[in-house]
Amino acid sequence: MKKVDVCVIGGGVIGSAVTYYLSKTNKSVVLLERKAIGSGSARATFGLLTIQLFKYFGIIDSYLKITEESIRMYETLEKELGASIQHRRTGGLVVIKDEDNYKDRAEMVSSLKKRNIDIDILDKKQTIEIVPNLKSDGVLGASYSELEGEVNPLMLSDAFVRGALKNKAEVVSNDPVASVLVKNGKIEAVNTTQNCYQPKYVVNAAGMWANEIAKMAGIDVPLRMQRGQLILTEPVRPLLDMVIQLVPPPTIDDVGNSIVLSTEIRQMINGNLLMGGTRDYDEANTRTTLAGIKSIAKRAASIIPLNKNINVLRAFSGVRHIPEDGLPIMGFDRRVDGWVNAVMHVGITLAPVAGKIISDLIDTGRPSFDISEFLIDRFYKK
Amino acid sequence: MDKKHEFLIQVDGEKIKAVEGQTIAAAILSSGRVGFRKTKTKRMRGPYCGMGVCYECRMTVNGVENLRTCVTKAEPGCIVETQDDTLLLGDKNETG
Numbered sequence: 001m002k003k004v005d006v007c008v009i010g011g012g013v014i015g016s017a018v019t020y021y022l023s024k025t026n027k028s029v030v031l032l033e034r035k036a037i038g039s040g041s042a043r044a045t046f047g048l049l050t051i052q053l054f055k056y057f058g059i060i061d062s063y064l065k066i067t068e069e070s071i072r073m074y075e076t077l078e079k080e081l082g083a084s085i086q087h088r089r090t091g092g093l094v095v096i097k098d099e100d101n102y103k104d105r106a107e108m109v110s111s112l113k114k115r116n117i118d119i120d121i122l123d124k125k126q127t128i129e130i131v132p133n134l135k136s137d138g139v140l141g142a143s144y145s146e147l148e149g150e151v152n153p154l155m156l157s158d159a160f161v162r163g164a165l166k167n168k169a170e171v172v173s174n175d176p177v178a179s180v181l182v183k184n185g186k187i188e189a190v191n192t193t194q195n196c197y198q199p200k201y202v203v204n205a206a207g208m209w210a211n212e213i214a215k216m217a218g219i220d221v222p223l224r225m226q227r228g229q230l231i232l233t234e235p236v237r238p239l240l241d242m243v244i245q246l247v248p249p250p251t252i253d254d255v256g257n258s259i260v261l262s263t264e265i266r267q268m269i270n271g272n273l274l275m276g277g278t279r280d281y282d283e284a285n286t287r288t289t290l291a292g293i294k295s296i297a298k299r300a301a302s303i304i305p306l307n308k309n310i311n312v313l314r315a316f317s318g319v320r321h322i323p324e325d326g327l328p329i330m331g332f333d334r335r336v337d338g339w340v341n342a343v344m345h346v347g348i349t350l351a352p353v354a355g356k357i358i359s360d361l362i363d364t365g366r367p368s369f370d371i372s373e374f375l376i377d378r379f380y381k382k
Numbered sequence: 383m384d385k386k387h388e389f390l391i392q393v394d395g396e397k398i399k400a401v402e403g404q405t406i407a408a409a410i411l412s413s414g415r416v417g418f419r420k421t422k423t424k425r426m427r428g429p430y431c432g433m434g435v436c437y438e439c440r441m442t443v444n445g446v447e448n449l450r451t452c453v454t455k456a457e458p459g460c461i462v463e464t465q466d467d468t469l470l471l472g473d474k475n476e477t478g
Contacts, residue, residue: 235437236448238422238470271437271467307447 004028004170006362007190007199009177009213012042013153013347015205016160017355020081023167025363030199031161031169032192034176038157040207041347044230044286044318046264046276047153048243049074049349051117051145052094052108059111062370063327067346068117069369070353071147077352082166083159085151086269090242092148093130095303097138098249105143105247119145131244133304150243150266153348160355177206180216186337187217201362204333205342208284208319219335221343222324222379227283228276229292229317233310235271242266246303257281263299272313275300279320288315320345323379330357330374331367341376389458400456407432407439407452410462418451422467441465 008019011033019031033039051067074087096102102121109121120143127142128134161171175195180202181188190197206213210221243266250258259279266274278292293315300306321343323329328344342358344350353369360368387402393410400409407429410418417426418439429439434453442463443449451462 234448235440237465238467241470309446310448 001189001196001198002030003198004030005199006030006201006203007032007197008203008205009190010034010040010204010206010209011037011157011161011171011173012040012205012207013038013156013160013351014207014342014344014354015203016157016164017351018203018205018342018358019169019171019355020160020164020167021355021359022362023164023169025359027363029164029169030197031164031171032175032177032190032197033171033173034209036173037161037171038154040209041318041320042157042207043154044228044316045153045348046230046243046266046274047151047156047348048092048245048264048266049089049147049149049151050092050346051112051147051349052092052119052143053346059108059115060327060373061115062373064112064115064117066353066357066369066371067349068147070350071149073352073356074149074151078159081159081163083155083162085155085159087149087151089147089149091130091144091146092243092245093127094143094245094247095127095134096140096142097246099140101247101249102140109143117145118147119143131240131242131304133239134244135302135304148243151348152268156348156351160351177213177216180213182217182336185335187339199338201338201340202336203340203342203358203362207343207347208321210321210341210343214333217336217339219333219339221329221341221376223321223343224324225282225284226320226322226345227278227280227285227287227317228320229278229280229288229296229315230274230276231293231296231312231315232268233273233275233312236267236273236307236310238267238271239273239304239306240265240267244303246299253279253281255281261295261299263296263303265300265303273300273306273310278317280317284319286317286319288317292317325378328354328374329376330354331361331371331376333376389456391456391458391460391462393462394464400458404456405452406441406443406454406456406460406462409456410451419465420468424468 005027006029022029106121123141175192179191214221246263322345329341333339398413416428418428427438430436439451
């Protein structure tokens, strides 16, 4: 039985970030990863740092604040971690081809501007200036923020882990959590297949398995799964130097869910084009479908001209684990003493700030930002 | 022993010798040239894996961009050009 201050469950972008920031405190921490670091949803995301999400759930100031802070933290993250994450602040462009969408986004932009966010609504001409090879048919304009950028998501979890190891944190991989012993509302033990831990705190950063882990402790995390497929092409001539997104109005999927089938395209450092995505509700698996691949390719090709002979090297997918209201679930879970939630589906953008908030919460008892709207209580209050 | 059928191909305006069955990459390497393309940061690159997976040997062949020369056979008179990745551009061969 190993006594430790904190067990962090889940070695994805959130768990590894939490572990890193905790490793800077005098709390002892062990990161428990079931397979390999970054092997969950972390291996199948787009790597986008974005602040333009407020179209979907209105502007919530505390969410905006942590998003802004997280993006700011990325500016010095590589230096701090001593590891590369291929971070570039390229600016983020969302192309608009629909009148109502343009009005909506213009409203969002003006609300964000009032809150001092560096974002603008562009007309067609200005949009083409930024992306000269944009397919301009039907383009009305775009929303553009200088704050946004990209990272290589495959490197992010690993970079945080490297930082944590330098600070003597313990990181365990290939060892799933098998059971959690809770007695009288207190954590007695966290048992993996190879070891037993006696932690004061448990951070549930298990992403798509967060509910499974919570159930081991007799509680739950209400999440809806939504698979996102991606395709990666062979290296090609330089076509893009930033991420371009195309966000259409909501549509209804095959089973009646309202989804916004956005399209993203970016060019990776070696010239490969990464394109996404799909929103396959309730698919809690990492399969890809021919329909998904074709849909992504077709939509990406409507953004910039793409030679139809470009080979797709691989298709892969990851599972978005979405809390009901889309907001992160962070903070103490009052149902079990010492249990901390750290689950969100906007993982890449929020990883640094989430890591810092959870670490401060455990270290000092108080989070460094207002997370009152992210507590899991909100799903159970009447 | 019969000499294999030799012919000429054009690489960046220069005529070089190729032999029947040879890949373009092999012909270029045989001519003494190792740098096949320039990266975004102006570094030279040449064939690395030699088997079509690393994409470092990619060149434009007969106007078709991005062909892996290590898995493309040299044909008499084919025109091979270096791709300059220091330029950001739009692709001329569009999809529908």
